[in-house]
């Protein structure tokens with residue numbers, strides 16, 4: 001991966017891909033959303049798991065998980081990683097406002113498990129082999145960590161578990177204040193950018209501090225234990241996806257018509273939902289990483 005980013009030809013290729021992406025619907029929390037989720041998660045890791053994460057990160061990340069949490073978006077159109085493209089979202093039946101794994105978790109050709117819920121299960125169980133050491137070379141544990149971290153963000157973005165025919169709001173074109181956008185993108189990025197501009201002087205660190213304050217002693221303090229409740233790591237992502245489609249119906253799609261302009265009213269009422277989902281993604285990612293690496297003691301992981 002290090003070499004992929006350092007090689008100039010690859011870089012040109014990456015930029016080419018990014019240009020192509022900008023004309024086709026993109027489905028993912030923005031860079032900002034993923035960075036926040038991953039920073040929140042990394043700070044909540046216990047010592048052993050924190051070392052395991054540091055060991056899995058390539059050197060150039062300098063121990064910062066959030067630096068690579070957008071990696072799955074950067075590679076999803078590369079030939080080698082095309083199989084990951086359906087893993088960023090779930091399409092549910094229009095207006096059903098519900099999610100069922102057996103009905104909905106598949107790609108557009110009907111291949112089972114190929115959705116964000118299946119992917120989280122997949123990479124969680126791959127990471128559970130980490131403690132067995134380097135003898136298990138079936139999986140690339142670095143990639144498993146980056147995919148899990150990214151998809152835990154995506155599954156919490158309500159419009160990533162949206163309706164099938166509008167591609168999670170991607171085909172609902174509208175205006176965000178004065179510029180063109182679409183409903184999916186409003187939830188991926190516009191609300192976060194507007195919040196940064198209005199309240200945080202465009203400084204992501206300040207927003208992060210505010211979110212963390214609300215976790216430790218504010219708004220969300222009493223919710224933490226219910227958010228991280230999970231008897232079966234493999235089944236819990238079902239719940240996160242169900243929450244998302246319910247929020248998508250209640251707040252995302254609600255009252256929105258294609259072609260209209262969304263501004264203050266929509267921003268004021270939806271921003272708290274976006275912030276809560278970013279935080280939930282982070283807190284739950286930490287819960288999963290603390291558990292899959294729970295047998296990894298700091299001293300063992302460091303060797």
Ligand SMILES: *[C@@H]1O[C@H](CO)[C@@H](O)[C@H](O)[C@H]1NC(C)=O
Pocket residue numbers: 001002140141142143
């Ligand atoms: C694991 O994946 C990363 C990212 O794609 C890559 O840089 C690294 O070389 C891989 N490691 C192994 C052992 O294949």
Ligand SMILES: *[C@@H]1O[C@H](CO)[C@@H](O)[C@H](O)[C@H]1NC(C)=O
Pocket residue numbers: 083087113114115118119120122123139140
């Ligand atoms: C699980 O990961 C492997 C690669 O490690 C991949 O071949 C497979 O398609 C993945 N399945 C899902 C559902 O993510």
Ligand SMILES: *[C@@H]1O[C@H](CO)[C@@H](O)[C@H](O)[C@H]1NC(C)=O
Pocket residue numbers: 207210211214218219272275276
């Ligand atoms: C933190 O909580 C306060 C008080 O409830 C709220 O006004 C603020 O918007 C919250 N911050 C974020 C980033 O959600």
